[in-house]
Structure formats: C-alpha cells, structure tokens
Amino acid sequence: MASKKAFYFVIAVLLSIGIGSAVYRHTVDGIPLVPGTQTVNWTVEARVTFQAQGQPIEAALTLPEDPGFATLSESAASPGYGLTLARQDGARKAVWTKREAAGSQELYFTANLVQKNAAPLEEPNEPAPPEPVVWAEGVDTAAQTLVDLAWDRSAGNLSYAQQVATMIFDKEQGQNVELLLGHYQPAELMVQLMRAAAIPARVSHALMLEDGRRRQNLVSVVEVYDNGQWHLFDPATGQSGRPDNMLLWQRASASVLDITGATDSRVTFSIIKDTRPALATAVDMMTAKGLASFSLYSLPLEEQSLIRGLLLVPIGVLVVVFLRVIVGLKTSGTFMPVLIALAFIQTTLLTGLVGFLLIVAVGLYIRGYLSNLNLLLISRISAVVITVLGIITAFTLLAYNLGLTEGLTITFFPMIILAWTIERMSILWEEEGPKEVAVQGGGSLLVAVITYLCMVNPLVQHWVFNFLGVHLVILALVLMLGQYTGYRLLELRRFRPLAGDS
Amino acid sequence: MLFCHPSKLKSKGIMGMNQRNISYIGRYNPRSLYKLVDDKLKTKQIALKGEIAVPDLISVIGQQHEVADLTNRIRGFGGFCIKPAQGSGGKGILVITKVADGRFFKPSGSEVTLLEMERHVSNILAGLFSLGGKNDVAVIEALIQFDPVFEGYSFEGVPDIRLIVFKGYPVMGMLRLSTAASDGKANLHQGAVGVGIDIATGRALRAVQFDEPVTHHPDTNKELSKMQVPHWDRLMTLAAGCYEMSGLGYLGTDMVLDTERGPLLLELNARPGLAIQIANGEGLLPRLRQVEALPAHPVDVETRVARSKEWFGRDTQMV
Numbered sequence: 001m002a003s004k005k006a007f008y009f010v011i012a013v014l015l016s017i018g019i020g021s022a023v024y025r026h027t028v029d030g031i032p033l034v035p036g037t038q039t040v041n042w043t044v045e046a047r048v049t050f051q052a053q054g055q056p057i058e059a060a061l062t063l064p065e066d067p068g069f070a071t072l073s074e075s076a077a078s079p080g081y082g083l084t085l086a087r088q089d090g091a092r093k094a095v096w097t098k099r100e101a102a103g104s105q106e107l108y109f110t111a112n113l114v115q116k117n118a119a120p121l122e123e124p125n126e127p128a129p130p131e132p133v134v135w136a137e138g139v140d141t142a143a144q145t146l147v148d149l150a151w152d153r154s155a156g157n158l159s160y161a162q163q164v165a166t167m168i169f170d171k172e173q174g175q176n177v178e179l180l181l182g183h184y185q186p187a188e189l190m191v192q193l194m195r196a197a198a199i200p201a202r203v204s205h206a207l208m209l210e211d212g213r214r215r216q217n218l219v220s221v222v223e224v225y226d227n228g229q230w231h232l233f234d235p236a237t238g239q240s241g242r243p244d245n246m247l248l249w250q251r252a253s254a255s256v257l258d259i260t261g262a263t264d265s266r267v268t269f270s271i272i273k274d275t276r277p278a279l280a281t282a283v284d285m286m287t288a289k290g291l292a293s294f295s296l297y298s299l300p301l302e303e304q305s306l307i308r309g310l311l312l313v314p315i316g317v318l319v320v321v322f323l324r325v326i327v328g329l330k331t332s333g334t335f336m337p338v339l340i341a342l343a344f345i346q347t348t349l350l351t352g353l354v355g356f357l358l359i360v361a362v363g364l365y366i367r368g369y370l371s372n373l374n375l376l377l378i379s380r381i382s383a384v385v386i387t388v389l390g391i392i393t394a395f396t397l398l399a400y401n402l403g404l405t406e407g408l409t410i411t412f413f414p415m416i417i418l419a420w421t422i423e424r425m426s427i428l429w430e431e432e433g434p435k436e437v438a439v440q441g442g443g444s445l446l447v448a449v450i451t452y453l454c455m456v457n458p459l460v461q462h463w464v465f466n467f468l469g470v471h472l473v474i475l476a477l478v479l480m481l482g483q484y485t486g487y488r489l490l491e492l493r494r495f496r497p498l499a500g501d502s
Numbered sequence: 503m504l505f506c507h508p509s510k511l512k513s514k515g516i517m518g519m520n521q522r523n524i525s526y527i528g529r530y531n532p533r534s535l536y537k538l539v540d541d542k543l544k545t546k547q548i549a550l551k552g553e554i555a556v557p558d559l560i561s562v563i564g565q566q567h568e569v570a571d572l573t574n575r576i577r578g579f580g581g582f583c584i585k586p587a588q589g590s591g592g593k594g595i596l597v598i599t600k601v602a603d604g605r606f607f608k609p610s611g612s613e614v615t616l617l618e619m620e621r622h623v624s625n626i627l628a629g630l631f632s633l634g635g636k637n638d639v640a641v642i643e644a645l646i647q648f649d650p651v652f653e654g655y656s657f658e659g660v661p662d663i664r665l666i667v668f669k670g671y672p673v674m675g676m677l678r679l680s681t682a683a684s685d686g687k688a689n690l691h692q693g694a695v696g697v698g699i700d701i702a703t704g705r706a707l708r709a710v711q712f713d714e715p716v717t718h719h720p721d722t723n724k725e726l727s728k729m730q731v732p733h734w735d736r737l738m739t740l741a742a743g744c745y746e747m748s749g750l751g752y753l754g755t756d757m758v759l760d761t762e763r764g765p766l767l768l769e770l771n772a773r774p775g776l777a778i779q780i781a782n783g784e785g786l787l788p789r790l791r792q793v794e795a796l797p798a799h800p801v802d803v804e805t806r807v808a809r810s811k812e813w814f815g816r817d818t819q820m821v
Contacts, residue, residue, distance in 0.1 A: 325520060371621075376566070377628030427630060432692065485525055487518040492505040497713055498780060499510035 007483075011476050018472030025467050029286055030070075030116070032278040035462035039114055039278040041072065042209050042271060044247065046109045048257060050265035052101035057081075059259045061109060061267065063092045064207075066248040067119050072112035072284055081107065091250065105262070113247065114281050121223070121230040121248075130195035136183045142176035147196045157199050157226040161233055162240055164193045165222075169238030186235035187220035200225035204232075205256055209245040211273035218249055218256060218269070279466070296465065309342065311464040312455045314474045316341055319451045325481050328488030331447050332424060332440045336417060340444070341451035343413045349452060353445070355395065356413065360441075362391050363422035364429070371426065385419040515785030517776060522752075526790065530669070530751025531772050538748055539770040543587040543641055545748075552747035554740060555766045557758075558644035562587075569623050573616060576601075581645035584619070586626040586638045592689055594631030596622050597659075599645065609658040646766065649759035651732050657681050657721040660758050662688050663699070663737060663765075666774055666786065667753045670745035670801070672738050672810045673789040675699035676781045677731060681711065682721045695719060696781030697726055702815025704734030708783050737765045738807045744770060746803075789814055 025031045032039075048061055063074070063085070076083050081096040088095075094109050135143050146167060154160035167177055168186050180189050187203045194201035205218035223230040232242050250256045259265045283297050296307055316338035323329045331337050344352035366387050370380050392413070421441075429437045454460060463470050487495075511518070517526075538544050549556045560582055561575040576582055580601055586594040598614065600607040606614045625631070626640040648660045655661060659680030665672045676696050683693030690696045695716060698707040706729040709716050718725055731737065741755040744767065754774025757765050779785055792813060801809075 328519065377625050377630050423630075427625075483524065485518070485521040487508045487511055487516075488520065489505070491518050492508060492511065494713060495511050495516050495780065496504075496506040497710075497715070498514055498516055498783060498785070499506040 007479075011479060014472045014476035014479075018469040018476065021469030021472075022463075022467040025469070030114075030278070030282040031466045032282070035279065035458050037278040038275045039281045041274040041276050041281065042069075042113045042115065042247070043274060044111050044113060044207065044209070045270045046111075046267055047270065048096075048107040048109070048259075048265065048267045050105055050259055050262040052103060052105050052262045054100060054102040055261040057096070057098045057101050057105070057259070057261045059096045059107060059257070059262070059265070060088060060093045061096075061107075062250040062256050063094055063109070064111065064113070064247055064249045065092055065251065066113075067121060068116055068242070069113040069247055070116055070285055072114055072281065074109070074111045076110070077108040101262075114285070115245075121232070123225060123228060123230055126228075127200040127225055129198055130200055133192050133196045135192070139180055139183055142179045143193065143196060145176050146180070147193060150193070151197060157224065158231060158240075160197060160199065161190075161194060161201070161222075161224040161226075161231065164190055165233045165235055165238045165240065168235050185220070187222050190222045190233065190235045194222075194224055202251075204248055205250040207247045207249050207269055207271070208243070209247055209271050209273070211271065214268075214270040216269040216271060218267075221246075221248075223251065279462075296468075308461070308465050309345070311468075311471070312342070312345070312461070313338060314471050315455050315460055315464060316451045318474050318478060319454050320447060321478055321481050323447050323450065325484055326489060328490035329443055329447055330440060331444045332421070332428075333444070336421070337444050337447040337451055339414055339417050340448035341455055344448065344452040345455060347413075349449065352413075352452075353449070356418075356445070358395065359388060359391050359413065359418055360422055360425065363388055363418065364426055367422050367426045371430075381419055381423050384422050385415055388415050388418045388422070511785070515787035515789075516779055517786045517790070519776060521787075522773075522776060526668075526752040527773055531753075532749070535749050536772050539750065539753075539772045540590070541587050542585065542589075542769055543639060545767075545770050546641075548747055549767055552743065554743055554747055555763055557583075557646055557760070557766050557768065560642040560644055562639055562641055563623055563627070564639040566624060566627055569620050569627070572620055572623060575642060579644065583643045583645055584623060584626070585641050585643065586631040587641050588629075588632035588636060588638045589626075590632075594622075594626055597645070646758050647761045649732065649761050652679075652759070654722045654724040655679055655719060655726070655729060657719070659688060662768060663731060663757045663759075664774070664778060665737070665741040665755050665757070666778060667741050667745055667755055668790050668793050669751050669796075670742055670803070671793045671806050672701060672741050673793065673814060674778050674782055674784075674786055675701055675704075676778045677706070677729070679719060681719070683711075690775075690777040690781070695726070696777055697729065698778075698782035698784075699731060700816050701738075702811040704731035704737070705729070707816060708781070710780050713777075713780050731759075733759060733764050735807070738810065739803055740765050740767060742803045742806050742810075 026033055044064075046061060048059060050059070059081075064071075076094055076096075078096050080101075081098045084095050084097075086093055086095055096107050133143075146164070150160055150163035150167065153163050168181070168190055183189075184192060191201045191203055201222060201224045203220050204223050206221050207216060207218055210216075220235070222233040222235055224233060225231075231240060232246075233240050234243070257265060257267045283295070286295055286297070296304060299307065317335065320331070320335060320337055324331070324334075340352075340356065343356075346352075347355060363384060367380075367384055370383055373380075375383065392415070421444075425437050425441055428440060538548055543562060546556050546559060560579060563569060563572065563575070581597075581599045583598070584596045589595065596614070596619065597609055598606045598619075599609045604616075606616070606619065608614055623640045626638050629637045632638040646660055652661045656679040661677055661679045663675065663677055665675045667673070675698070677699055678688040678690065679695040679697065680688050681693055681695055688694045690710075693712060695709055695711045697709040699705070700707050706727055709726040711720060717727065737757055737759075740757060744753060744755050745751075748770055750770070750772055752772075752774075754771035756768040756771065758768050760766050776786075
C-alpha cells in the first residue's frame with residue numbers, strides 16, 4: 001500500500017477542483033445554488049432631450065459603471081444619429097453624433113441591469129491628495145470652524161466624513177452651516193469640507209431604483225476615500241453606506257451629459273423592475289461575456305437534454321455504490337438498478353413500476369413456456385427480447401385505446417435489460433425458488449426506486465448540470481468508498497448474534 | 503435492537519465484507535491466479551499436478567454438438583455430478599445420485615429427464631451460470647461415495663468441510679450440512695446448517711441455521727455436538743497444501759470425505775464468505791492477524807498445520 005499517499009493526494013485534488021469550480025460557478029458566474037432562485041432585473045431607460053440649433057450635434061451620456069450591478073444588455077434608440085460607445089475622461093460614454101439637427105430632439109439609452117451582492121467600491125490606485133480649497137468670499141472662517149470641530153470629534157477619515165455629513169444634515173452649528181449652504185450645494189459643501197481636511201472626496205450621481213417610476217433625476221452622493229475604498233455618504237440625509245436599490249450612474253468623470261450644438265438639454269430616467277430566474281440571468285451574462293462556450297448551455301437543446309440525462313448517471317452510480325458498500329443491499333446485476341431508474345425518469349415512477357412488473361411477469365410466464373422447448377440459451381434470450389418487444393407494443397396499444405397516455409411511456413425501458421432480467425429471474429426461480437426471486441428482484445427494484453428518487457430531485461438535477469465540478473466530487477467519493485473497510489449496515493444485523501454473546 | 507453497535511463486532515474481531523475485499527482478498531490474492539480457482543477444470547488439473555486428491559473426472563463437454571453424446575459419456579455410472587467449470591456460489595450444479603433403467607434421479611428423489619439434462623449442459627455451455635456470462639464448459643465428475651460417519655447429519659446432500667486457509671495456515675473451519683430447507687444444497691444463506699469445527703481436533707463447536715444457534719439437525723434430529731470429523735489431520739494437510747498449489751493467500755477450500763479415497767478437494771474459492779464466523783461464534787480477524795504477524799519465510803505444510811492446531815484450537819465444546 002505504498003500508493004496510499006498518492007491516492008489521498010488524488011482525492012484531495014479531485015475534491016478541491018470539484019468544490020472550487022462549483023464555488024467559482026456560483027460566486028463569479030452567478031449560477032444560483034438552488035433552482036428556481038429569482039433575481040431582480042432592472043430596466044433603466046435614460047431619455048435625453050434637447051433643443052437642436054441647426055448645427056452639428058455631439059451628445060455624450062455617461063453610462064453606469066457600478067460594481068454592484070451587472071449589465072445584462074444595453075441598447076440605444078436614436079433615429080438618424082450615429083452612435084458610438086467610447087471611454088472618455090475615464091468613464092464609459094454613449095456618444096451620439098449628427099451633422100445637422102434642428103428642433104426638439106429625443107435620444108434613448110436602455111440598460112438591463114442585475115443587482116449583485118453589495119460589493120465594496122474598491123479603488124486600487126490611491127487618488128492624489130486634493131488641492132487646497134479656496135473658499136468663497138466671507139465663508140472661510142465658518143468653514144474653518146466646521147473643519148476644526150469635525151476634526152476634533154473624529155478619529156479617522158471615515159468618522160470625520162460622518163461628522164461632516166451629520167452637521168450638514170442636522171444644521172448643527174446652525175449659523176456656520178446655513179452660511180455655507182448659501183454658497184454651496186450640500187454635496188458640494190461636503191466634498192469641500194473633506195478636501196479642506198486633505199481627504200479625497202468627490203460628488204457622484206446615482207439613480208434610486210424604484211419600480212414604475214418615470215422622469216426620475218439623478219441624485220448627488222458623496223464618495224469619500226479611505227483605505228483602498230470609496231465610501232458613500234448621502235448629504236441630504238447624513239446617512240453613510242449604500243442604500244438598497246441605488247445605482248451609481250456617474251462616478252469620477254466631470255458630467256453626466258455633455259452636448260455641443262444644442263440648448264436646454266435634460267436627461268431623465270424611467271425604471272422598471274422585473275424578476276426572472278437567476279439561472280437564466282447567469283446564462284445570459286455568461287453569453288454576454290463570451291464565456292458561454294465553456295458551458296453546456298452552448299449546446300443545441302437536443303444535446304443539452306441528452307447530456308442532462310447522462311449527467312444523472314454518476315448520481316445513480318454513487319447511490320448504488322453507497323447502498324452496496326455501506327448498507328450492504330444486494331442487487332441482481334451491479335448497475336441494472338441505475339438503468340431501471342433512468343427508465344423510471346422517462347416513465348414516471350408509478351407507471352414505470354407497474355409497467356416493469358407487468359412486463360417481467362408476462363415475460364416470466366412466456367419464458368416458462370420457452371423453457372419447455374429446450375432451446376439454446378442465446379436463441380431463448382433472443383426469443384425473450386422479441387417477446388418483450390411484443391409485450392411493450394401490446395401494452396402501449398392497449399393503454400392508448402383505453403386513453404391511458406402514461407402507458408405509452410413504458411417503451412422507454414431498455415429491452416435487453418428486461419430480457420436478461422426475465423431470464424435471470426426465471427433461472428433463479430428454478431434454482432432457488434420464488435422467495436429468492438422476490439428477494440433479489442425486490443432488492444433491485446428498491447435500489448432502483450431509491451436511485452430514481454435521488455435522480456429526480458430538482459436540486460440534484462440542477463447541481464449535476466450546472467456545477468460540473470460535482471462530478472469530480474462524486475468521483476472522489478466513489479474512490480473513497482472503495483477504501484471503506486468498515487462494516488456494512490446490514491452486517492450489523494447479520495452478525496448481531498456474535499456481538500451479543502458476552 | 504435490530505442492529506448491533508459496530509464497536510462490539512470490532513472488539514470481537516468480526517471481519518466485514520468490505521474489509522475482506524480490500525484487506526485480504528485484494529491484498530493477498532493476485533488477480534492473475536483467479537482463473538485457476540474460478541475454473542474448476544483448471545483447479546482439477548493443478549490439483550492433480552500437486553498430488554492433491556480430487557473427485558474423478560468422468561468427462562468434459564465443451565462444444566454444443568457434444569451435448570448429444572451425453573448419454574454415452576455417463577453410461578455405466580450409477581451417479582454423477584454435472585457442474586459448470588466457471589460457476590460460482592454452487593450455481594448450476596446438477597447431482598444425479600441414482601440411475602435406474604435409463605432414468606435419472608436427484609438426491610431428493612425427483613426424476614430428471616435426459617432432455618432436461620441436455621438442456622442443463624447446453625445452458626452451462628452458453629454461460630448462464632458463469633461470472634459475466636462467459637462461455638463455459640460442463641464438467642462431469644464421479645459421485646462421491648460419502649462417508650457414512652455423516653449418516654443422519656445431512657439431508658439429501660453431501661456434507662462438505664470448508665476451511666479458510668490464510669497464507670497456508672488453516673485458520674477456521676466449518677462443516678456445512680444440507681437440510682430440507684436448503685433443498686440439498688450446502689449454502690448457509692439457503693438454510694444449510696453450519697457447524698463450527700475445532701481446528702485442533704475436528705470436533706463440533708457450535709452449530710447455526712439461518713444465523714441462529716441450533717443443537718440438533720432440523721430434519722434428522724441428530725445431536726450435532728457429538729460430531730467429530732474423521733481424518734481431520736489429512737483434511738488439514740490437504741487444505742494447507744492448497745496454498746502452494748494455488749498461490750492464493752486468502753483461500754476457501756471445500757472438501758468432502760469419500761469412503762474409499764478419504765478427503766477430496768471439491769473446489770477452491772478465492773472469495774470465501776463470512777458465514778463461517780457465525781458458525782464458529784468467533785471473528786476471523788484475530789487469527790488472520792496472528793498469521794500476518796509471522797516473518798515471511800517459507801514453512802512446510804506439516805509445521806503450518808501443527809502451528810494452526812496449537813494457536814487456533816479451542817478447548818470449549820459446543821454449548
């Protein structure tokens with residue numbers, strides 16, 4: 001047993017690749033752990049309106065780049081305009097251009113966004129320290145008072161920001177804040193006060209997502225840099241942190257909308273909320289990222305459903321290995337129960353069981369007659385195969401005429417398997433009597449039913465198809481079970497008289 | 503309680519199926535040697551070479567066209583046994599104990615027609631009883647004239663003696679007696695009586711049927727505790743010799759006692775079952791470990807038998 005170490009190494013590799021890939025699929029690709037999980041899907045439409053002056057038009061709209069949201073799809077509607085998506089001033093922008101336009105113009109940009117788990121707004125590069133603030137005439141003293149006060153009451157960048165936000169919202173230090181708010185917008189004031197204390201800060205624009213809202217405007221939020229991350233503050237409420245349903249639309253760049261050659265420009269937003277299966281969303285996103293070729297979803301539907309069925313086999317095999325090695329159940333034919341269970345999936349359990357028993361019973365009866373003919377084994381089994389085919393056809397016809405559509409599905413049983421089952425049962429009957437037939441046949445059916453119940457479990461089906469790493473875990477489990485030298489469950493009963501002696 | 507605690511079985515040294523498969527069969531039985539024991543014809547051939555006594559071979563039927571010749575091959579024999587060379591678990595063995603006026607009778611007295619016998623042979627050839635359905639040959643053996651010492655201890659069948667031989671040391675023994683419930687077969691799971699045998703003396707230790715202790719044979723009502731297997735030393739030597747002959751480290755030997763020829767080797771088993779533990783009321787593991795602890799240099803058969811008797815003999819009689 002010199003290879004034990006290598007063996008455990010292989011197991012460990014299989015387990016870590018298997019579990020790792022499943023975790024990756026969930027966290028990065030967003031495949032839900034449980035089937036039927038819904039995700040919230042926001043459709044946001046930005047409507048840009050302006051009055052064209054009969055000159056060349058260039059309209060640039062900043063597009064959202066929020067790490068808390070993933071973009072499923074985007075589209076723009078702008079008849080007669082040329083459209084390019086480009087990066088300008090460190091932001092992604094939609095740029096509409098037209099040689100000449102006059103009168104009222106409307107441009108639309110629609111994005112489908114999926115909310116992800118709230119991720120921190122990380123900033124890999126430390127921003128440059130802000131330049132010294134030049135206050136408007138006559139407010140320096142008031143500003144300096146506020147800065148000093150907040151500085152005294154704070155311990156670090158964040159608590160300083162919190163103090164400032166609270167002051168602005170609470171109008172504490174009434175006169176000073178009033179005075180400053182006469183010159184600055186709250187968000188702008190907060191940024192100025194932050195910069196006065198040499199803390200990087202900026203105003204960003206966000207959209208509050210709410211289902212069915214129209215003509216919404218962006219709201220200002222303040223981002224404060226601390227320790228590799230941007231932290232959000234709402235100067236209107238003094239609250240820190242990121243509210244639910246807030247989409248950061250414009251960060252870092254100068255403006256949301258830049259238009260040359262027009263006046264009276266506005267951008268408003270309409271929002272629709274939608275829920276859809278998380279799985280579909282994840283698949284769409286993988287397609288959007290061009291990763292779909294690594295997934296089974298890139299296959300044609302027919303192959304997908306075929307693979308879907310095949311990928312259940314490892315589960316069936318695992319169940320059979322478990323029931324034999326750990327529990328100690330006997331089956332006739334090692335993996336016949338898996339094949340029967342696969343057939344049950346096509347037929348549904350009750351129809352399958354009834355159909356199986358009917359076919360085997362009738363087959364046994366006919367096999368009894370065939371045994372009188374003194375045939376060679378091969379031709380006898382061949383005769384049973386043909387007979388089974390006849391029985392299946394007859395039952396299907398009968399069921400159809402009686403209006404029982406369930407009966408039609410018994411055609412899914414693998415015929416050769418049935419024929420061999422009948423042959424073996426028949427020999428077993430002759431050699432060991434009907435009791436043994438009931439024991440072994442019953443055991444096989446029991447294992448098949450347990451296997452079936454595991455394989456039709458929606459969670460199992462979801463996992464084996466969407467998390468292929470699961471199969472490596474199953475492989476590792478099967479290998480480990482192959483090393484199990486402990487007692488089987490049924491041996492604890494079998495050897496019970498030996499244990500009770502003392 | 504339907505189940506017992508595994509630690510109890512462990513403390514008694516009871517071996518489970520998984521441990522048998524991995525720690526003993528997998529480790530001590532090289533796969534390449536299986537064909538010697540899985541094919542009874544080959545076993546017979548190596549046994550003859552190793553001067554191990556086996557039942558006489560009457561004939562071998564290996565081709566379908568030879569089946570028609572069956573009557574000629576068995577002519578003149580008062581009893582015989584047809585078995586698949588590669589059968590397992592006693593499957594496909596047809597025993598004819600009486601031939602009268604061209605009619606054949608099984609031990610139970612029921613008649614078997616020639617046609618049925620021919621079909622049986624043809625089933626054997628097609629591989630119905632062999633592992634994996636491989637094509638097989640039918641072996642026809644002379645019937646054993648079983649020793650009358652077992653008269654009344656077995657019902658409609660030859661009692662056989664199973665010894666587990668580990669690295670050449672007989673470690674545990676059992677006598678298998680067929681009953682009405684087992685239909686003349688010697689398989690414990692079918693209801694045969696298993697009698698644990700003292701390795702030192704060949705005397706009965708305890709008996710079980712369907713895993714529960716019994717004192718008398720259920721059909722003949724003979725007291726089992728009085729039983730003493732004759733020719734015990736020869737049986738032990740025969741079994742121990744099968745180690746050299748087969749090369750298998752963990753081996754089940756099935757032997758019978760013939761009135762004239764004494765102990766004969768019926769077949770070898772590379773995967774002997776675990777019911778012998780129940781029949782002996784004792785686990786195999788302590789004995790196996792004692793043999794495993796020995797240094798690895800060859801020891802002759804006589805020494806091994808003597809050591810086995812010394813180590814594994816029991817003074818206690820059947821309770």
